[in-house]
Amino acid sequence: MKFFGRNDNTCDKCKQKFKTHEELIRHARHDHHHVIPKCAECGKEFIHEKDRLHHAKEERQKKLSKRGID
Numbered sequence: 512m513k514f515f516g517r518n519d520n521t522c523d524k525c526k527q528k529f530k531t532h533e534e535l536i537r538h539a540r541h542d543h544h545h546v547i548p549k550c551a552e553c554g555k556e557f558i559h560e561k562d563r564l565h566h567a568k569e570e571r572q573k574k575l576s577k578r579g580i581d
């Protein structure tokens with residue numbers, strides 16, 4: 512059993528489900544006045560700050576490994 516199948520776009524606060532992550536973000540921002548953390552590199556938006564941090568780390572590693580191959 513994998514635990515990765517959990518990225519259905521469900522709102523933490525009201526358990527409403529959305530088809531896309533973008534819709535969930537729009538909902539959280541509009542209905543809950545949730546501050547959406549944004550990646551400074553690519554502008555991608557995240558519901559949780561920890562998701563953004565994880566993404567930023569991955570992006571940094573990608574960059575580093577690219578530089579390594581070169």
Ligand SMILES: [Zn+2]
Pocket residue numbers: 522523524525526527538539542543
């Ligand atoms: Zn909600």
Ligand SMILES: [Zn+2]
Pocket residue numbers: 550551552553554555566567570
């Ligand atoms: Zn990014």
